[in-house]
Amino acid sequence: MTTLTLAKAVNEGLRRAMEEDSKVLVMGEDVGKLGGVFRVTDGLQKEFGEDRVIDTPLAESGIIGTAIGLALRGYRPVCEIQFDGFVFPAADQIITQLAKMPLRSLGAIKLPVVVRIPCGGGIGAVEHHSESPEAYFTHTAGLRVMACSNPADAYTMIQDAVRCDDPIIFFEPKRRYWDKAEVDLAAPGLPLDRARTVRQGSDVTLLAYGPMVKTCLSAAAAAEEEGRNVEVIDLRSLNPLDLDVLVESVTRTGRCVVVHEAPVFSGFGAELAARITEHCFYNLEAPVLRVGGFSTPYPPSRLEDHYLPDLDRVLDAVDRVFAY
Amino acid sequence: MIVTAASPQILRPPPSDQDLRSLLLIRHFELALLRLFEQGAVSGTTHTCLGQEYVPVALAPLLLDEDFVFSNHRGHGHFLARHAEPYGLLAEIMGREGALCGGVGGSQHVYHRRFLSTGVQGESLPVATGVALKLAGSGALACAYVGDGTWGEGAVYEALNMAALWRLPLLVVVEHNGIAQSTPTSAQLAGTIGARAAAFGVRHHRITSTDVEEIRAELAPLVAAVRSEPAPLVAEFVTHRIGPHSKGDDTRSPAEIERARRSDWHARYAAADPERFARIDQEQRAFVDRLVAEVAARPLATPAAPPALAEEPDRIAAAGATGRRP
Numbered sequence: 200m201t202t203l204t205l206a207k208a209v210n211e212g213l214r215r216a217m218e219e220d221s222k223v224l225v226m227g228e229d230v231g232k233l234g235g236v237f238r239v240t241d242g243l244q245k246e247f248g249e250d251r252v253i254d255t256p257l258a259e260s261g262i263i264g265t266a267i268g269l270a271l272r273g274y275r276p277v278c279e280i281q282f283d284g285f286v287f288p289a290a291d292q293i294i295t296q297l298a299k300m301p302l303r304s305l306g307a308i309k310l311p312v313v314v315r316i317p318c319g320g321g322i323g324a325v326e327h328h329s330e331s332p333e334a335y336f337t338h339t340a341g342l343r344v345m346a347c348s349n350p351a352d353a354y355t356m357i358q359d360a361v362r363c364d365d366p367i368i369f370f371e372p373k374r375r376y377w378d379k380a381e382v383d384l385a386a387p388g389l390p391l392d393r394a395r396t397v398r399q400g401s402d403v404t405l406l407a408y409g410p411m412v413k414t415c416l417s418a419a420a421a422a423e424e425e426g427r428n429v430e431v432i433d434l435r436s437l438n439p440l441d442l443d444v445l446v447e448s449v450t451r452t453g454r455c456v457v458v459h460e461a462p463v464f465s466g467f468g469a470e471l472a473a474r475i476t477e478h479c480f481y482n483l484e485a486p487v488l489r490v491g492g493f494s495t496p497y498p499p500s501r502l503e504d505h506y507l508p509d510l511d512r513v514l515d516a517v518d519r520v521f522a523y
Numbered sequence: 524m525i526v527t528a529a530s531p532q533i534l535r536p537p538p539s540d541q542d543l544r545s546l547l548l549i550r551h552f553e554l555a556l557l558r559l560f561e562q563g564a565v566s567g568t569t570h571t572c573l574g575q576e577y578v579p580v581a582l583a584p585l586l587l588d589e590d591f592v593f594s595n596h597r598g599h600g601h602f603l604a605r606h607a608e609p610y611g612l613l614a615e616i617m618g619r620e621g622a623l624c625g626g627v628g629g630s631q632h633v634y635h636r637r638f639l640s641t642g643v644q645g646e647s648l649p650v651a652t653g654v655a656l657k658l659a660g661s662g663a664l665a666c667a668y669v670g671d672g673t674w675g676e677g678a679v680y681e682a683l684n685m686a687a688l689w690r691l692p693l694l695v696v697v698e699h700n701g702i703a704q705s706t707p708t709s710a711q712l713a714g715t716i717g718a719r720a721a722a723f724g725v726r727h728h729r730i731t732s733t734d735v736e737e738i739r740a741e742l743a744p745l746v747a748a749v750r751s752e753p754a755p756l757v758a759e760f761v762t763h764r765i766g767p768h769s770k771g772d773d774t775r776s777p778a779e780i781e782r783a784r785r786s787d788w789h790a791r792y793a794a795a796d797p798e799r800f801a802r803i804d805q806e807q808r809a810f811v812d813r814l815v816a817e818v819a820a821r822p823l824a825t826p827a828a829p830p831a832l833a834e835e836p837d838r839i840a841a842a843g844a845t846g847r848r849p
Contacts (some may be wrong), residue, residue: 216647255685256681256684256685256688258684258685260649260677260678260681261649261652261678261681261682261684261685262649264646264648264649264650264652264681264682265647265649265652265656265682265685266653266676267649267650267653267654268649268650268651268652268653268655268656268665269653269654269656270653271591271639271650271653271654271825272654272657272658274652274657275617276653288677291643291646292646292649292650292678293676295641295643295646296641296643296650297647300634300639302627303624303628303632303634304624304626304628304634305625305827307624308634308639319733325568333818397732422719449753503834
């Protein structure tokens with residue numbers, strides 16, 4: 200076992216993937232010499248050279264487009280989008296080319312491109328450094344969307360993402376980059392499209408991913424003191440969705456709260472709530488509730504604690520599902 | 524001596540039979556498509572390259588099998604000049620058996636060997652840049668066709684910047700036909716394409732000829748330099764679209780369309796060598812008639828199941844739905 204931060208775990212996972220396959224490339228803004236603003240690619244250029252770890256111009260659309268071209272030549276590019284809010288210029292290439300090209304060619308074109316996006320708030324940064332744009336990509340057919348929540352998963356998930364032949368949007372919870380945990384570098388992870396029950400419980404199911412998993416675990420611990428037995432599921436894969444695990448849990452607990460940082464309105468939680476309702480309707484003791492951000496641009500950093508869902512807001516939703 | 528654009532010029536050498544065949548195949552293919560749309564035999568939309576056929580035909584022998592070609596919405600000519608697959612292309616457009624991409628790509632999204640088209644303007648350039656990144660030094664190049672309207676798209680400049688910075692074998696072919704759908708170049712392009720290329724230190728060459736041999740003589744050394752240096756090149760063709768943007772949506776005045784027609788290679792080649800031209804024209808017309816009849820009679824394409832992409836949530840839902848009251 201090795202103690203790793205989440206950022207270092209992704210770094211180690213990328214290193215392992217690059218050692219394993221010489222076709223794996225890393226590219227993005229300041230990923231080489233600097234090692235990325237969060238140092239996730241630290242040391243990789245020194246180890247693998249400038250041909251495999253490419254510092255690009257500030258050109259998100261160009262980065263993803265170039266990665267698609269590299270994938271057409273048999274490479275497996277891992278692109279870093281420096282901050283969540285910078286992915287929008289790349290949306291054109293991601294949505295119109297990366298997601299659609301394999302489908303349009305009936306699978307003849309494989310685009311094993313991983314787009315890594317540090318996401319979410321909580322680091323006292325500005326709006327375009329703190330966003331949660333996952334719903335734009337889960338809405339786009341043809342993309343896998345993954346979100347890691349802890350160092351051990353981050354280490355295996357990034358490797359599985361690189362090995363996968365499908366285009367993947369890979370979200371990393373930036374405020375958890377410095378969280379440490381013991382990681383077994385030899386242990387295989389869960390398959391990349393499987394959810395994980397991170398805490399078992401019998402009274403209510405919390406569905407979360409990325410940064411909110413930790414928040415939900417804290418809420419579950421607090422709820423236990425009030426005699427409520429809370430189950431927490433880390434989705435890990437947003438598309439495809441490991442619905443069996445979710446449905447089994449909610450069928451058992453009868454209550455469900457979905458938690459994410461992104462605005463609730465039209466957020467990914469709406470999809471989860473709808474799916475759970477479709478599958479568990481007769482087992483539900485209460486409507487599926489959603490906890491998330493507000494329908495406003497991400498606020499200035501001194502206000503972000505009011506914006507981000509925290510333990511109290513999760514516990515409030517738990518109280519409300521019990522009040523039905 | 525007054526020389527008009529339609530005057531027969533002295534051509535050295537005249538176009539080969541093969542070039543005339545290729546030019547006239549594309550001409551009749553496009554005309555046939557417009558007829559098929561009129562008859563309601565094709566759904567969706569299409570963009571024909573009438574008047575611009577000579578551009579890909581001139582480029583054809585300058586490109587190698589190892590090269591990648593990225594095409595755009597007006598791409599049938601680009602494809603037919605490079606690949607002898609008119610049946611596959613028409614079947615793709617008509618969604619019939621034998622379609623190049625199972626009929627799911629259609630007119631604007633053709634993938635065949637190293638040919639790939641997309642209808643969204645400018646998007647191919649960064650992709651071509653990525654392909655060129657790992658072609659540098661191999662002698663092969665990535666060629667991307669764009670129009671003058673495409674120069675309004677930011678992706679063009681992100682790609683040019685990277686291609687220049689990284690010295691990539693990227694050949695950008697600009698079919699500058701003076702009109703972006705309905706908007707004349709004068710209303711949508713500030714400055715010039717040449718000056719924009721120059722700003723990136725990218726070589727630019729403007730071609731006014733519509734003669735395939737003359738164009739090849741001009742471009743051959745420049746394309747060779749793209750491969751050998753390697754370095755990007757913007758080859759800007761001053762060309763004319765004599766048909767509509769799509770189908771029946773030409774907003775130009777009859778006088779403007781007539782001006783475009785006067786530049787058409789067709790009349791000039793026909794006048795230069797009437798007998799040979801008429802023979803090959805008849806041959807290609809008959810070929811396209813047979814092609815259309817055969818492909819139209821084919822059953823609809825039944826593409827295989829979608830590839831193993833992310834599992835559809837809907838499919839999981841269908842499999843796991845429990846619609847019964849417990």
